[in-house]
Amino acid sequence: MSVRGRAIPTPDSMSASGFIPPLQGFGSYENAFGQLSQSVPAWLQQLRAAALDTFRQLGFPSQRLEDWKYTDTTPIAREVFQLPRRPPATEPRAELWEPWVFSGGAAMVFFQGWPLPLQPVAPPLPDEVSLLSLQDALAKEEALVRGLLGTSAPLNEQSFTALNTALLDEGAWVRLAPGARLATPIQLLFVGGSVEHPTILCPRNFIVLGDGAEATVIECWIGESSVPFLTNGITEVVLGEEAHLTHVRILAEREAMLHMGLTAVRQSRGSTFRSQVITFPGQWTRVEIHTRLEAPAATALLDGLFVANGSSFVDHHTTIDHAQGATTSRQLYKGVLNGASHGVFNGKVFVRPGALKSDAQQMNKNLLLSDDAEIDTKPQLEIFADDVKCSHGAAIGQLDEEALFYLRSRGVAAGDARHMLIYGFANEIVERVPWENARRRLRAALQERLATAPPEDPA
Amino acid sequence: MPTSTAKIEEIVSREYQHGFYTPIEEETVPAGLNEDIVRLISAKKNEPQWLTEWRLKAYRHWLTMREPTWQNVRYQPIDYDAIHYYSAPKMKKQPKSLDEVDPELLRTYEKLGIPLREQELLAGVAVDAVFDSVSVATTFKEKLAEHGVIFCSFSEAVQNYPELVRRYLGTVVPYSDNFFAALNSAVFSDGSFCFVPKGVRCPMELSTYFRINAAKTGQFERTLIVAEEGAYVSYLEGCTAPMRDENQLHAAVVELIALEGAEIKYSTVQNWYPGDKEGRGGIYNFVTKRGICLGRRSKISWTQVETGSAITWKYPSVILRGDESVGEFYSVALTNHYQQADTGTKMIHLGRGTRSTILSKAISAGHGQNSYRGLVKVMRGAERARNYTQCDSLLIGDRCGAHTFPYMEVRNSSAIVEHEATTSKISEEQLFYCQSRGISLEDAVSMIVSGFCRQVFQELPMEFAVEAHKLMGVSLEGAIG
Numbered sequence: 001m002s003v004r005g006r007a008i009p010t011p012d013s014m015s016a017s018g019f020i021p022p023l024q025g026f027g028s029y030e031n032a033f034g035q036l037s038q039s040v041p042a043w044l045q046q047l048r049a050a051a052l053d054t055f056r057q058l059g060f061p062s063q064r065l066e067d068w069k070y071t072d073t074t075p076i077a078r079e080v081f082q083l084p085r086r087p088p089a090t091e092p093r094a095e096l097w098e099p100w101v102f103s104g105g106a107a108m109v110f111f112q113g114w115p116l117p118l119q120p121v122a123p124p125l126p127d128e129v130s131l132l133s134l135q136d137a138l139a140k141e142e143a144l145v146r147g148l149l150g151t152s153a154p155l156n157e158q159s160f161t162a163l164n165t166a167l168l169d170e171g172a173w174v175r176l177a178p179g180a181r182l183a184t185p186i187q188l189l190f191v192g193g194s195v196e197h198p199t200i201l202c203p204r205n206f207i208v209l210g211d212g213a214e215a216t217v218i219e220c221w222i223g224e225s226s227v228p229f230l231t232n233g234i235t236e237v238v239l240g241e242e243a244h245l246t247h248v249r250i251l252a253e254r255e256a257m258l259h260m261g262l263t264a265v266r267q268s269r270g271s272t273f274r275s276q277v278i279t280f281p282g283q284w285t286r287v288e289i290h291t292r293l294e295a296p297a298a299t300a301l302l303d304g305l306f307v308a309n310g311s312s313f314v315d316h317h318t319t320i321d322h323a324q325g326a327t328t329s330r331q332l333y334k335g336v337l338n339g340a341s342h343g344v345f346n347g348k349v350f351v352r353p354g355a356l357k358s359d360a361q362q363m364n365k366n367l368l369l370s371d372d373a374e375i376d377t378k379p380q381l382e383i384f385a386d387d388v389k390c391s392h393g394a395a396i397g398q399l400d401e402e403a404l405f406y407l408r409s410r411g412v413a414a415g416d417a418r419h420m421l422i423y424g425f426a427n428e429i430v431e432r433v434p435w436e437n438a439r440r441r442l443r444a445a446l447q448e449r450l451a452t453a454p455p456e457d458p459a
Numbered sequence: 460m461p462t463s464t465a466k467i468e469e470i471v472s473r474e475y476q477h478g479f480y481t482p483i484e485e486e487t488v489p490a491g492l493n494e495d496i497v498r499l500i501s502a503k504k505n506e507p508q509w510l511t512e513w514r515l516k517a518y519r520h521w522l523t524m525r526e527p528t529w530q531n532v533r534y535q536p537i538d539y540d541a542i543h544y545y546s547a548p549k550m551k552k553q554p555k556s557l558d559e560v561d562p563e564l565l566r567t568y569e570k571l572g573i574p575l576r577e578q579e580l581l582a583g584v585a586v587d588a589v590f591d592s593v594s595v596a597t598t599f600k601e602k603l604a605e606h607g608v609i610f611c612s613f614s615e616a617v618q619n620y621p622e623l624v625r626r627y628l629g630t631v632v633p634y635s636d637n638f639f640a641a642l643n644s645a646v647f648s649d650g651s652f653c654f655v656p657k658g659v660r661c662p663m664e665l666s667t668y669f670r671i672n673a674a675k676t677g678q679f680e681r682t683l684i685v686a687e688e689g690a691y692v693s694y695l696e697g698c699t700a701p702m703r704d705e706n707q708l709h710a711a712v713v714e715l716i717a718l719e720g721a722e723i724k725y726s727t728v729q730n731w732y733p734g735d736k737e738g739r740g741g742i743y744n745f746v747t748k749r750g751i752c753l754g755r756r757s758k759i760s761w762t763q764v765e766t767g768s769a770i771t772w773k774y775p776s777v778i779l780r781g782d783e784s785v786g787e788f789y790s791v792a793l794t795n796h797y798q799q800a801d802t803g804t805k806m807i808h809l810g811r812g813t814r815s816t817i818l819s820k821a822i823s824a825g826h827g828q829n830s831y832r833g834l835v836k837v838m839r840g841a842e843r844a845r846n847y848t849q850c851d852s853l854l855i856g857d858r859c860g861a862h863t864f865p866y867m868e869v870r871n872s873s874a875i876v877e878h879e880a881t882t883s884k885i886s887e888e889q890l891f892y893c894q895s896r897g898i899s900l901e902d903a904v905s906m907i908v909s910g911f912c913r914q915v916f917q918e919l920p921m922e923f924a925v926e927a928h929k930l931m932g933v934s935l936e937g938a939i940g
Binding site: 066070353354356366368369370371373374375376377378379380381382383384385386387388389390391392393394395396397398 | 884
């Protein structure tokens, strides 16, 4: 027996075992596959079929897999999902979604994954910017779509990616030609729920920035549902050299909303991916961000906030792959857990062999406000190069007694003081969102979520 | 910097100095494992029926288990049928004093720099020397006996204190705990047993030297330490092994039990054969070490310096059951050439006001891969539990790796859990801090590097701290920067 250098793991490497089949079998997924519109290019139909095969081989990840150690997929695996009707049978109530269109710029609104014909409320986009539904993009820019699909989120042993690809039909296509710069954010709003049967939706979005392009894209996922409504969405992002993207991902769901969301990013030299993830989860939520820093001087800045009440499960996974040297990453994720909620944070930083001068920092802070709540956090570093600067930290605790005392000594009631401190803790992330209208909406949502489960007043 | 890096690489690539082989006639059972071998081991050790049954239960459970694969180390599959599960130096009778011990054996220890006599006379350390599997010499027994401290080989304990062994064996690490613990429970050959009665402060540091000698011999030690109410004991474990081209499996189990107000300090310096520069040979060090703080205000402290073994894979852990009990873990792990380490700790907080501290220092050089993996778990009833974890990695050379996998699971809202980790050649922040205090760059580098391991070394008893410095083989001071 001899021991040689070990194989270098890839971020998406998974062992062959550790998957569970859907508890009611694959039939409903095969039916859904059969119901998809066939009026797509042949290559796409082949890709869907191959992905369905992969999904049939894998099933859903079980907790035996390291990446799913704290994440129970049973709430998904036990359901028999259908695809939503095409086009949707109803219209969404305007009061549900209109408050979430706030940027003043271009916007696309999807209801149950179907693009709504909106009157343009913003000045038209310049020619070098495409904002299309995926089906329109396939009609107008098929070669581009084909060249990009699956490059950031490859079809491999990731169950949910396979399932998304198998049931892929709609999504948003955002493309900026080299040098294009948008001053106002583009908004993508996804309204889910309002269904009678357990429903699955697999939207696939693309954000493609040419060299030197700059944009802010705000993705909002909202909805409420009394029956399970699973969104299994993927956003593929490709950033050209010196391209700068700010990507705000807001999730404000309620009740039986299940959400599996992946943002998969490839970054070229000098590009910046600035991500802000703010999650107010429904029943079950997992948000993953994978970014691959493929060339020097690429930078990833990841901020996150999750505020969970009731019996919500909320999981954030980040993977930053320093594939090349002289790349930088920063992460700050914060969690507030109340009621009987269960939060998970797993941040991975890979520094590949030879990726010298990589600089990675990661921090995860959590406020645990109830003894029925649970937080599992796993910040993780895998470093294969020596001349690097990497650090991570994690903290779990409660409100600072001294800060509480200070506020009370100034005449603030105990409950108010607690509320102020919790709000202040969470709001740090909201204030990093670079658009005042978005911040205003988020502050209101944050107040609302914190008020839903009033913080306990200590005796 | 290049010269200093070259200097380090020269020092760390020195040949293993303890790689000699002692030609002693050995008694070995046939390779492979089945119920008969388990019974044979038990019979050779003249064990009571319940222990034989326990071994067999462990063996049957082991058969149902699969070798784990989640670890961050890679090795060729182990052929469990090629291992000799029992190997003992042949002796006419059990030695009553050092004079009766095989002189070859004593010379072996002298080469390692731990002459028993010298230790007996000068250091005042009682040594329970384990040569392969059977304990060959135990010193200072009488002096310990005066205080009521029992310190003997595990086999003797089974013969002389069966009720104590039976009460505590497997209570911290049950035979079903994991694949390697089950294997150990089935075939363990010897080890150390220590019992410190109520209110006794053990008058000296207890020390065991483990040694793997015969080729193709797995070593399955079992250590059990019990500290009764208010007792204190400091236990030292040191390990060296001769050079071998084949990998050898070492799957030991260590159980610590601290009752109310008791304190156990367990220190390890592990320098088994790490394999050669190409990664051939070396020990697989797959050990289960766990302590339980059963009583209020009890304390268990693990300190380890891991410089040897081809693969080190272990997590000395503490279950903090008693209210206000304390768990500590201090570790320095060095991997060089093709060595791999996946080590860390688990702190399980059950009692109120429990506290734990984790301090891990990892140094990687050559093609070495070093992982810290630690779990801090705060259960619902562990009010005001507190944990602080710090893991630092130092990388030397661009082909090695340093990895950190901390797990924090918290279910109590009054708990505070903090984790910090850094990986670097040397921390810029620390340099800046020192310089801002008026310390020159060179002095700052020197301070930081020597400080990198010092926090852990200072937890070691004096004799071990000296040896640990020697074993690191590298004076990090002034070497990096």
